[in-house]
Amino acid sequence: MAEFYVNSETLSTGNRLVHFSNCEELPAVSTLRYLGSFGSAEAAHTKASGLYPVVGFCPVCQQKHG
Numbered sequence: 001m002a003e004f005y006v007n008s009e010t011l012s013t014g015n016r017l018v019h020f021s022n023c024e025e026l027p028a029v030s031t032l033r034y035l036g037s038f039g040s041a042e043a044a045h046t047k048a049s050g051l052y053p054v055v056g057f058c059p060v061c062q063q064k065h066g
Contacts, residue, residue, distance in 0.1 A: 004044035005032040006055065015054040018045050018061070025060045041065060 003021035009031050010016060018035070019026050026032070033051070038044045041057065048055040 001037045001039055002041075002044075003037050004035040004041070004048075006035055006044075006048040006052070007031060008033040013056075015056045016048065016052050017056050017058045018048050019058045020061045020065060023058055023061050024064075025058065 005019050005021060005026065007016040007019075007027060018041070019032075020041070035044050035047050038047070041061070045055060045057060
């Protein structure tokens with residue numbers, strides 16, 4: 001299980017990104033929303049998609065954990 005966060009603010013691209021809690025590019029805590037602990041990145045993405053209309057996955061996290 002891993003812990004995940006999503007940007008609480010919309011990025012310039014118009015979406016929000018899901019991050020692993022140990023992401024090297026994790027934004028400031030004040031700009032994040034905790035999603036919880038999940039067995040897969042896809043499960044965290046699904047939860048974030050239920051909260052916000054456009055959600056992507058952090059490219060750094062994808063590269064490291066993909």
